[in-house]
Amino acid sequence: MSHSRGGSGGGRRNRGQYFGHKNSKILVGDKGREVLENINENSLVIKQFRVYAAELDSKHDRYEAVVKLSRDITIESKRIIFLLHTFDKESKRDAVLGEAKTRLDVLAKTLFKSIAQELDGQNPFQYLRAYTAGIQEYIEAVTFYQYLESNKLDDWKDLERSLIYVVPCEIKSTPWDGALEPAAYTSREIRTMLTPHEYILGIADLTGELMRKCISNLGSGDIASCFQTCNFVRSIYIGFLGCVGSSGKEINRKLYTLKQSLIKMENVCYTVKVRGSEIPKHMLADVAIGASNEYAAEDDEGYHPF
Amino acid sequence: MSTNVTSIFNSFQDYLNTEQELREEIRTIVKEIEQSAREILMVLQNIHNENVSEENTIVSEHCTKARCLFEDVRKGYAKLAAVVPENQYYRFHEHWRFVTQRLCFLASLTIYLEVKILVHKDTVAELLGVKSNREEGFHLDLEDFLMGLLQLSSELCRFAVNSVTSGDYDRPIEISRFVNELNAGFRLLNLKNDSLRKRFDALKYDVKKIEEVVYDLSIRGLKPAVPPAPVDSK
Numbered sequence: 001m002s003h004s005r006g007g008s009g010g011g012r013r014n015r016g017q018y019f020g021h022k023n024s025k026i027l028v029g030d031k032g033r034e035v036l037e038n039i040n041e042n043s044l045v046i047k048q049f050r051v052y053a054a055e056l057d058s059k060h061d062r063y064e065a066v067v068k069l070s071r072d073i074t075i076e077s078k079r080i081i082f083l084l085h086t087f088d089k090e091s092k093r094d095a096v097l098g099e100a101k102t103r104l105d106v107l108a109k110t111l112f113k114s115i116a117q118e119l120d121g122q123n124p125f126q127y128l129r130a131y132t133a134g135i136q137e138y139i140e141a142v143t144f145y146q147y148l149e150s151n152k153l154d155d156w157k158d159l160e161r162s163l164i165y166v167v168p169c170e171i172k173s174t175p176w177d178g179a180l181e182p183a184a185y186t187s188r189e190i191r192t193m194l195t196p197h198e199y200i201l202g203i204a205d206l207t208g209e210l211m212r213k214c215i216s217n218l219g220s221g222d223i224a225s226c227f228q229t230c231n232f233v234r235s236i237y238i239g240f241l242g243c244v245g246s247s248g249k250e251i252n253r254k255l256y257t258l259k260q261s262l263i264k265m266e267n268v269c270y271t272v273k274v275r276g277s278e279i280p281k282h283m284l285a286d287v288a289i290g291a292s293n294e295y296a297a298e299d300d301e302g303y304h305p306f
Numbered sequence: 307m308s309t310n311v312t313s314i315f316n317s318f319q320d321y322l323n324t325e326q327e328l329r330e331e332i333r334t335i336v337k338e339i340e341q342s343a344r345e346i347l348m349v350l351q352n353i354h355n356e357n358v359s360e361e362n363t364i365v366s367e368h369c370t371k372a373r374c375l376f377e378d379v380r381k382g383y384a385k386l387a388a389v390v391p392e393n394q395y396y397r398f399h400e401h402w403r404f405v406t407q408r409l410c411f412l413a414s415l416t417i418y419l420e421v422k423i424l425v426h427k428d429t430v431a432e433l434l435g436v437k438s439n440r441e442e443g444f445h446l447d448l449e450d451f452l453m454g455l456l457q458l459s460s461e462l463c464r465f466a467v468n469s470v471t472s473g474d475y476d477r478p479i480e481i482s483r484f485v486n487e488l489n490a491g492f493r494l495l496n497l498k499n500d501s502l503r504k505r506f507d508a509l510k511y512d513v514k515k516i517e518e519v520v521y522d523l524s525i526r527g528l529k530p531a532v533p534p535a536p537v538d539s540k
Contacts, residue, residue: 045424049491052427055448060498123440125396152310155317196321203314232311239315243322 063130065118070134073111077137080104081209084144085216100145107138113165116192124193132198139194139202144209147232156199163192197248204240204254207233211261215268223272230265237262331389332401339382340405346375346412353419354468365419372416379409380435387436387444395444403450409434410446410454415461422480424488427451449502452495456505459485463512466519475528478519489513 080103087096111134119127143153168187214229240255349371390398413433417425430451431438437445462481469477489509497503523529 043487043490045487045491046494048424048426049494052448052452052491053495056495056497059448060496121441123393123396125394125399128396153314155314196318200318235311236315239311239318242315243319 059126062118062122063127066115066127066130069111069115069118070131073107073131073134074137076103076107076111077134077141080107080141081144084141084148085209085212097145097149100141101149104138104142104145108162112138112163112192116163116165116190117167119192120190128193128195128198131192132201135192135194135198136202136205139199140205140209143203143206144213147206147210148213151228151232153203156194156196159199160191160194163194164189165191200240200243201250201254203236204251204258207236207258207261211265214265218268218272223276226272227269230262230269233258233262233265328389328391329398329401332386332398335382335385335389336402336405339379339386339402339409342375342378342382343405343408343412346372346379347408349375350412350415350419353465355472369416369420372412376413376416376433380433383435383444390444392443395440399447403447406434406446406450407453407457410451411457411461412454414455414458418458418462418484422484424455424484424491430454452492452502453505455488456492456502456509459488459509459512463515466516470519470523475523476530478516478523479529482516482520485513485516 080100083096083103084100087093115131139159142159146153166187167190210229210233214226214233217223217226217229237258240251240258244252244255349368352368353365386402410430413430414425416433417423417429427446427448428438431446434446437443439445462485466478466481469475469481492506492509495506497506520529
């Protein structure tokens with residue numbers, strides 16, 4: 001843009017300028033750029049702007065760093081969820097749950113800790129949007145694990161507690177190995193903020209996984225847990241109805257998907273109940289899914305098991 | 307099992323309700339601030355009026371009035387600072403972002419009219435009664451401040467045109483110098499592809515328009531012989 005003023009604009013521009021070549025119209029060409037460099041150094045304005053530029057850059061850099069971490073968290077969380085979907089036999093249960101648990105813990109101890117360090121001393125709300133996707137996916141994975149493991153969910157206070165880290169004051173910048181030693185000298189807490197909003201959105205995503213789980217349970221002949229999961233999702237749905245309206249667009253959108261999943265599950269349960277005795281167990285799943293027929297892969301927020 | 311879910315959602319509802327109330331409170335205060343901002347804007351619009359003969363006195367009169375009105379703004383922000391919990395500035399930022407940008411513009415315009423220099427962020431913060439740095443509490447967000455400066459350039463563009471209409475041929479040249487410097491300053495920033503960037507893209511049209519005014523003056527020999535003295539010493 002500055003160059004466009006170059007050519008013929010250079011001369012007249014020059015008049016308004018308060019130092020340098022006062023009365024000449026000779027300077028043309030890259031005058032525009034020159035002005036930039038000329039005015040610069042001794043001007044207060046430019047000095048101010050250098051400070052502003054530094055501040056903006058550091059904010060953008062930090063934001064990008066957090067976005068990157070968030071993306072890594074999303075990927076790993078999706079993988080964990082995929083892992084949790086793989087066990088259909090009771091015999092594999094413990095092994096799979098154990099592995100999922102370990103990986104979730106690693107996630108909390110590494111990537112989330114990096115976010116906490118990145119945002120240490122910052123206003124977390126300013127960067128919330130950078131990591132909201134990652135943390136929602138993580139919530140989804142954690143709660144899915146908890147549901148499979150114990151049929152209940154931790155609330156956000158418990159989960160947030162797991163994202164608090166104690167770091168020694170002195171070596172703030174060193175990565176996480178510092179915190180593993182017992183903090184003998186002065187230590188303080190840093191944390192990755194988890195807001196109830198993110199948590200609830202994660203729960204909304206969880207219901208999609210539960211729906212899938214319900215169907216696959218049916219496939220493996222575990223009808224009891226199919227009903228149980230359906231009831232569980234229904235209670236979540238009721239919970240969501242209580243806070244719809246006052247909680248923003250995103251929740252309303254997810255509520256719609258949630259309702260679709262729930263209806264699917266209810267239809268499956270219905271089919272099982274009505275026709276369960278007519279059909280051999282291993283075929284039940286196909287029939288039930290066929291009956292609920294709304295199952296279309298593309299409408300459920302894209303599940304990619306990487 | 308379902309009681310577990312119920313209790314989670316109950317506490318979420320409580321959380322939402324508290325947040326709702328707080329937002330309501332903030333909205334009320336922001337409305338007051340917006341009212342003051344409108345008043346200041348109206349006062350300062352008078353600079354565009356024709357036949358402003360003794361313009362220095364007039365300008366300072368408007369500025370004094372505006373400065374009085376900034377008193378209300380400061381009260382508003384003080385209230386806001388009391389309501390917004392510590393360290394949650396950005397949670398509710400959307401509520402006052404727009405009016406803050408507007409006020410930054412008004413503050414920078416006032417200062418420009420008074421002393422013809424680009425205002426420093428600290429000065430604006432002081433005028434609004436907020437802190438300049440995030441660490442100190444309720445502060446002025448840098449991007450809001452910069453947005454205000456970009457609004458300033460558009461206003462000055464109009465002002466340049468109207469000054470010529472009312473026979474003041476010095477001012478456009480002064481404005482041209484000022485806006486060019488502002489433009490140079492903004493070039494130092496690495497802007498992301500966000501709203502600030504979009505607003506910045508409009509700055510070049512302001513620069514261009516002001517240059518056209520200066521050009522019109524100079525080819526007709528209306529341009530004052532001696533360029534205005536540099537004022538960067540302040």
